[in-house]
Amino acid sequence: MSLNPRLYPLLATIGIFLVGYLISYLQFPAMLSTRVVGNLLTDNAYLGIVAVGMTIVILSGGIDLSVGSVIAFSGVFIAVMLRETSLHPLAVFALLLIITTAFGAAMGWLIHFLAMPAFIVTLAGMFLARGVAYMMTIDSVAISHPFYSMLTSAYWLMPGKGRLTLIGVLMLISVLIGAIIAHRTRFGASVFAIGGGEQTARLMGVNVGRTTVLIYAFSGLMAGLSGIVFSIYTGSGYPLATVGTELTAIAAVVIGGTILTGGAGYVIGTLFGVLTMGLIQTYIVFDGTLSSWWTKIVIGLLLLVFILLQKGLLRLTAFGEAGS
Amino acid sequence: MLLSIRSLSKEFPGTKALQGVDFDLAAGEVHALLGENGAGKSTLIKCLTGAYRRDAGEILLDGQAIDPASTAEAQALGIGTVYQEVNLLPNLTVAQNLTFGREPRRFGMVNRRAQSARAREMLAQYGIDIDVERDLGAYSVAIRQIVAIARAVEFSGKVLILDEPTASLDAAEVKMLFSIVRKLREQGLGIIFVSHFLDQVFELTDRITVLRNGRKIVTERTRDINRLRLISYMLGRELEEAARDQRTATKSIGQKPMLRFEGLGCKGVIEPFDLEVGKGEVIGLAGLLGSGRTETAELIFGVRGASSGAAQDDKGRIAHANPREAIAAGFGFTPEDRKVDGIVAELSVRENIILALQARRGWAAPLSRAEQERLADHYIGLLDIRTSSAEKPVGELSGGNQQKVVLARWLAMNPRFLILDEPTRGIDVGAHAEILRLIQEITKEGMAVLLISSELDELVAACDRVIVVRDRRHVAELDGDRITSEAIVHAIAQPGAASQFEAA
Numbered sequence: 001m002s003l004n005p006r007l008y009p010l011l012a013t014i015g016i017f018l019v020g021y022l023i024s025y026l027q028f029p030a031m032l033s034t035r036v037v038g039n040l041l042t043d044n045a046y047l048g049i050v051a052v053g054m055t056i057v058i059l060s061g062g063i064d065l066s067v068g069s070v071i072a073f074s075g076v077f078i079a080v081m082l083r084e085t086s087l088h089p090l091a092v093f094a095l096l097l098i099i100t101t102a103f104g105a106a107m108g109w110l111i112h113f114l115a116m117p118a119f120i121v122t123l124a125g126m127f128l129a130r131g132v133a134y135m136m137t138i139d140s141v142a143i144s145h146p147f148y149s150m151l152t153s154a155y156w157l158m159p160g161k162g163r164l165t166l167i168g169v170l171m172l173i174s175v176l177i178g179a180i181i182a183h184r185t186r187f188g189a190s191v192f193a194i195g196g197g198e199q200t201a202r203l204m205g206v207n208v209g210r211t212t213v214l215i216y217a218f219s220g221l222m223a224g225l226s227g228i229v230f231s232i233y234t235g236s237g238y239p240l241a242t243v244g245t246e247l248t249a250i251a252a253v254v255i256g257g258t259i260l261t262g263g264a265g266y267v268i269g270t271l272f273g274v275l276t277m278g279l280i281q282t283y284i285v286f287d288g289t290l291s292s293w294w295t296k297i298v299i300g301l302l303l304l305v306f307i308l309l310q311k312g313l314l315r316l317t318a319f320g321e322a323g324s
Numbered sequence: 325m326l327l328s329i330r331s332l333s334k335e336f337p338g339t340k341a342l343q344g345v346d347f348d349l350a351a352g353e354v355h356a357l358l359g360e361n362g363a364g365k366s367t368l369i370k371c372l373t374g375a376y377r378r379d380a381g382e383i384l385l386d387g388q389a390i391d392p393a394s395t396a397e398a399q400a401l402g403i404g405t406v407y408q409e410v411n412l413l414p415n416l417t418v419a420q421n422l423t424f425g426r427e428p429r430r431f432g433m434v435n436r437r438a439q440s441a442r443a444r445e446m447l448a449q450y451g452i453d454i455d456v457e458r459d460l461g462a463y464s465v466a467i468r469q470i471v472a473i474a475r476a477v478e479f480s481g482k483v484l485i486l487d488e489p490t491a492s493l494d495a496a497e498v499k500m501l502f503s504i505v506r507k508l509r510e511q512g513l514g515i516i517f518v519s520h521f522l523d524q525v526f527e528l529t530d531r532i533t534v535l536r537n538g539r540k541i542v543t544e545r546t547r548d549i550n551r552l553r554l555i556s557y558m559l560g561r562e563l564e565e566a567a568r569d570q571r572t573a574t575k576s577i578g579q580k581p582m583l584r585f586e587g588l589g590c591k592g593v594i595e596p597f598d599l600e601v602g603k604g605e606v607i608g609l610a611g612l613l614g615s616g617r618t619e620t621a622e623l624i625f626g627v628r629g630a631s632s633g634a635a636q637d638d639k640g641r642i643a644h645a646n647p648r649e650a651i652a653a654g655f656g657f658t659p660e661d662r663k664v665d666g667i668v669a670e671l672s673v674r675e676n677i678i679l680a681l682q683a684r685r686g687w688a689a690p691l692s693r694a695e696q697e698r699l700a701d702h703y704i705g706l707l708d709i710r711t712s713s714a715e716k717p718v719g720e721l722s723g724g725n726q727q728k729v730v731l732a733r734w735l736a737m738n739p740r741f742l743i744l745d746e747p748t749r750g751i752d753v754g755a756h757a758e759i760l761r762l763i764q765e766i767t768k769e770g771m772a773v774l775l776i777s778s779e780l781d782e783l784v785a786a787c788d789r790v791i792v793v794r795d796r797r798h799v800a801e802l803d804g805d806r807i808t809s810e811a812i813v814h815a816i817a818q819p820g821a822a823s824q825f826e827a828a
Contacts, residue, residue, distance in 0.1 A: 006459055184433040189420060196413035203405075204412070205396035205425045263415035 006264060008313055009257030009306070013272045016302070020279050028286045034162025036282060038155075041168030044278040046071065046230040046242075048171040048271060051249040051256075052178035053222025055270045058253050059182060060215050061195040061262025062118040066107065066125030067223040068245035070100055072238070073133040074227020079141035079237030082148075089147045097224045103129070104220020108213035122216075126246070133239035140238040143231060151232045167229045172271075174225065179267040181218075191215060195262025252277055255302050259310050276302070325384075326351040326514040327403075327483050332381035334367050339723055341367040344381070345540045347533055349483065349514040354505060356525045356546070357518045358558055359535035360613055360778040365518055368535070369485055373405045374398040385482065396425075404476030405485040411472040414461030419443035421460050422475050446474045450504055466497035470504060477508060484508060485516045490524060502528055520613045522551060534558055555612070556813045559780045580638070582772060583741055585624065588633030594619045596632055597798040599791070601741055601772045606763060608787035609776045610812050616796040617776045618660060621743045624774070625657040626650040651684065656734035656742040658727075660749065660776075666730045669719030673711050674700035676718045677732045684737065703732035707762060727759060735766060742766070743774045748782060760786045780809040792816055 024031045041048075050067050057064045074096055081092045103125065110121045154166040182188040190211045193201035202208055231237055250260075256273030258265025280298045284290045327349040334342040342364045349355050359365050370376040372383065374392030383390050385401060392398035395405075412421045419440045420427075428438035443456040450470055460468055469489055476484055486505070490498045505528060509515060517529055525532065526546060533543040534557040541557050581600040589596030594616040601607065609617045622628040624635075626646040635642045635653075644650040647657070659666055667676055678696050685691065691699075700714040707728040711721055718729055727747055734742055744763070748756045756779075763773055763786050777783050783790050790807050792800040792815040800815040802808075 004458055005462065180433065184436075186425075186427055186429075186434065189416070189424060189427065189434070192416055192420075193413050193424065196415040200411065200413055203395050203407075204421075205399060263413070 005313065009259075009264075009309060010266045010269045010272075012306075012309060013255060013257045013269050013276070017272045017276045017279065020276060020283075024279065024283050024286070028283075031282070031286065034158040034160040034164075036162070038158060038162035038164050038168065040275060040278045040282060041171060042163070042165045042233070043281075044274050045165070045167040045171040046226045046233060047245065047248060047252065047277075048274045049174045049229055050223050050226035050245065051252045051270045051274055052174050052267060053219035053226075054246075054249040055178065055253050055256070055258055055265065055267050056182060056191055056215055057118075057219045058250070058258050058260060059195050059262055059265055060191045060212070061198070062111070062212075062215065063122060063250070064104075064107075064125075064216060064219045064223075065119065065122040065246045066103075066129055067219065067226070067249060068242045068247075069126045069129035069133065070103065070220065070223035071227040071230050071242045071245060072240070073129045074100065074224050075231040075234070075237035075241055076133040076136050076141065076239050077237070078228065078231045079143050080136045082143055082145050083141060089145055089151075093228055096228065097221060100224030100227070101217050101221040104223070105213050105217035107220070108216030111216065112209045112212040118216075130239065136239070137237075138239060140236050142236045148232065148235065152235060167232055170225075170229060174222065175267060175271045178222075178270075182267045187211065187214060192263055195264070197263075248277070251299055251303055254306055255299075257306070260307075325349065326353075326386065328384040329368075329372075330382045330384070332368065332371060332383070333379050334371055334376060335379050337722070340538050342371070342378075343538045345535065345538070346543075347540065348543070349516060351482075351512045351514050352509055353531065354509055354515045354517050354529045356529040356532045357516055357535065358520075358525065358532060358554070360558055363535040363558075364538040365535055366487070367538075369405065369487060369516070369518065372398065372403055372483075372485065399476075399479050402480045402482030403485065404480030404483070405487065406469065406472040406476050406489055407487045412460055412468060412475070414459060414468075416460060417457050418447075418454065418460050418463070418471055419456040421471060422446055422456070422478070424475075426479070446478055447471070450474060450507075464497075465492045466494075466500065469493070469501060473504065473508075477513065481513070483514045483516065485518070487518045488520070489517075490519060490521060498524065522554065522612075526551070552813060552817045555817050556780075556809065558612075559778060559809075559813065559816075582637060583642075584636045586634055586636070588623055588630050588635070590619070590623055590628055590631045593628060593796065594623065594793075595797045599624075601774070602788075603770045604767045604772060605789065606767055606773045606775055606787045608783035608790035608807075609774060609793060610780070610783055610790050611793035611816060613778070615793045615816075616798075617793050618745055619796070620793065620798070621657060621745055621774065621776055624650070625655055625743060627657070651680070651737070651739075654738075654740040656737060656739035658730045658734060658742075658744050658747060660745040667718045667726050670717055672715045673704065673709065673718055673721070673729055674714040676729050677703055677736055680733050681736045699736055703735060707732055707735075708758070724758070728762070731759075731762065739771065741772045741774070743776070745776045746778065747775070748777065748779065756782065780812055783807070783812065784809055 021031070030036070050071060054064060054067065077096055078089070078092055081087060082089060107121050107125050110116055111118050151166060155163040158164050182191065190201065190206045193204060193206050194208060194211060198208060230242065252273035253270050254260055255276055256265070256269035256271070258269060277299055280295050284292055284294055325348050329345065329347040331344040331346060332342055333344055345364065345368060347368070357365050357368065367376065371378045374394045374397050377393065385403070390401055392401060392403070416424070422443040423439050427434045428442060429435060440456050447454065447456070452467070452470060454463065454467065460471060473484070489501060493501065505515060517525070519525055529546045531543060532546050532549060532554065534541040534554070536558065582603045583601040585599040587596040587598065597620070609620060611617045619628065623630050624644065626644045626649055629645065635644055642653045644653050644655065668679070674696055677700050678691055682691055697714065703709065704711065704714060709728045709732065710725050718726055721729065731747070747759050760782060763775065767773055775783065775786055784807055787807060789801065789803040790812060791798055792802070792812060794816055802811055
């Protein structure tokens, strides 16, 4: 039995990550330590979490441009709420997740029931969330709650002194849950179905409206969770934070092998997309002489490679059809 | 009866898609539903499957009145459909496609192993053993078709609608499909078979129902009907005598042809043909759906590249390799699906009429507003386009008036040779006669017309000459008094009949 072609992009992603890691290791043997691995997970935790939501959205053939602003809003919301009220952070988290999930659901509702393009609706959501964050404060608000200090310093010491932080673990759990939802539930099958063709999905009995609302609600939930993680990571809330993160998340999803037009991809691929981007950054830090803009250049090239790979793959499968 | 449809009607703005149609389907029967494009087949099927809500009439399944509001509901009631193309999702695995919506689950998660086992079991009933964990898109159309049938039978299990299932299959695959259909018939399913391959209809089906212009024409047992009668039911001929007018009297005979196409052809699309076009002549192109009528027009207008042949007029060779060159040579073409290719629904009547003329002048030389209005008013008057104003969006007009706007656009270009592909498709019967009158009107000035039509009456009434197309070949040419519905039907039906007439 030959390899299923749908696996090619995923394998390419993992392959690129491993090759990249090998190159880095040969140049800087210190790269192969649990410290680097721990930092890779911690530094990219918020991106990984929001990218899981984005993967589901893109699998359905949609896009969510609001998530970067929602992360910034979340940080500001948490910081301001902790400063102004005496609520426990966990209560604030719960409140925040309800708000961002409802926000996503509302966008999903607009997209489906008013038949508006996801691009425009979530673009409006992007400005809205950023604007509300500014309304709450225009300054960076530090978070100084004892519970927060505990969260920040929560880690498990791996052999070799690497720190596996709480937020790093949270990201891995998010990826796992995202993968189960996408690949092992009826909801996930509906997401793939809509991505493969909305009309056909409807003919096969998918409740397109409900599924669309749930998809964007899930993305909102993930953006909120990512906002919490980002506030733990930075210890503050700032309305100008994470500008453009939605695009970085989309890049991670595409480098992770998910096809931008929807219907094919793996959540686990997105994890490797995020890690590959983190790896490039780590390499530049290790090198010390390279400008950090090289990160963007390499990410740009990788995106190009993956888009070409997807085109090639489509042609390959088309040839396969003609041959059979 | 397993399924009974009584006086079903469905209307769309500008067209009556179905008018009082009756249809019966017995258990253990394969029932063919036939008709040309626009006859109402797909509307009938969509009413059955819940894609459209009917306006009037009733549907009884097992004696119970049903009114499915969605495809899912129709499926649950027992009516499953397999369409020619958009059926299943090529980006999901075969197993996912087969069990979609009824996946076996454990602890809320899809149980992949049980899912694959179930899928293999379903396909085994059809004698198919494939890797069900691969994407459906990796398999041939025939396999996909069978997967779709397996799913429809599993989910519905009473009525199976096959809409052009064989259109993209080769002979061996068709055979395989037919043996499956026969097996399902023995199991007691009622099967509705829609196809334009008459051979397959005769081979497979028990009964035939023919629709034309949204009405049921006849239901008969397949073995009691012959090919000739079937085709005449499909194409219609009742109005034959009434429709024939003095057309031939005005015809110009013996003149030198205005245009000559020699050996025009395209490999795999249509065999090379010769065509001479006289000044002011109306040439009809008759044949069944898929016979090569539209392809002939597309070749002449340069929509398709010709692999052989050339065109000439009295001044020498003319280039028509693409629509731009064809327009420059004085050709015009109104395509079959005017909603897709013809009108721009959001633009006004005036803008639609001047569209092609403006395009030819180029954007550097715009028509003045006054000139545009003069042209629009002229053609609204000439063609009697029923619109409240020249500024009304074309999409809001009725089908017949939309067709007149498309016609006006080409007339404004003043072409010498106009190709009309099914100009009366989907418009009211009253407007049919008017379009035909207009064709005669415009040819008086010397313009030649190539008329493609599925309506025999129309061809008989309007044409000086009729060319019959069958199996991608021009097989016969009729002119003058020999243009009768019978002669056309004969030429379409019988391979041997061509010799009765002069070959084209």
